[in-house]
Amino acid sequence: MNLTTKQKQHLKGLAHALKPVVMLGSNGLTEGVLAEIDGALTHHELIKVKVASADREVKNAIVDAIVRETKALKIQQIGHILVLFRQSEEMKIAIPKAK
Template sequence: MTGKERAKLKSIAQNLKATFQIGKEGISAEFINQIDDYLEKNEIVKIRVLNNSSEDVKEAQAFLMEELNSEFVQQIGSIFVIYRESLKRPRLLQDEK
């Protein structure tokens, strides 16, 4: 991902609310499946790691990026944003290519 593409995704993410939250239950297979479906539809997702979670923000981010084959966009505090181009309907970065 180029710097220009990352900047565009950051500007999109700025207006998003955290769609998913990682709490005391941690990251389950069902949670990963839900994010996978969401990424296929929307290409970008903002995730918050709650204070009561046993997960570290950077570890959760790295784990999800690997499991979902996604790319890091940004992290601010306990919130991070990941991106994965949709296989069926790519749209967010189409004009950048």
């Protein structure tokens, strides 16, 4: 699924008020954390994840792994906060139509 810039901006606006639902700690990306992110995406569609890592390369590798394993779209990453979107069967979030 590819989103247009306008659609991504809409999702960023919706994500602004959200708090991170999953926070990665010193243990890094484990199977349990991935399962939690996957469950949160299924339930909410749009979530924030806090990736606490001092090393930028490690943080980017973790973000890439999360996106790959959950099959979610990376909407935005600012500092340690990652915004992910994955549409569920019920389509809880209405996305503007692509023109």
